[in-house]
Amino acid sequence: MIDRVDLWIVIIGLGIGSFGLRFVFLGLVGDRPLPAWLMRHLRYTAVSVLPALVMPLI
Numbered sequence: 271m272i273d274r275v276d277l278w279i280v281i282i283g284l285g286i287g288s289f290g291l292r293f294v295f296l297g298l299v300g301d302r303p304l305p306a307w308l309m310r311h312l313r314y315t316a317v318s319v320l321p322a323l324v325m326p327l328i
Contacts, residue, residue, distance in 0.1 A: 304312075
């Protein structure tokens with residue numbers, strides 16, 4: 271069994287990591303225009319995520 275202190279350290283660490291990852295994209299890159307090549311690749315993100323969600327159900 272995991273100790274309560276260790277559990278809270280893991281939870282807080284994951285929360286800080288999640289916040290940091292989101293802040294990098296929304297806070298630091300959010301107001302800058304993205305390059306054309308990146309926008310071209312991001313256009314296919316939704317098309318590739320939907321089959322990845324549906325396929326395990328089949």
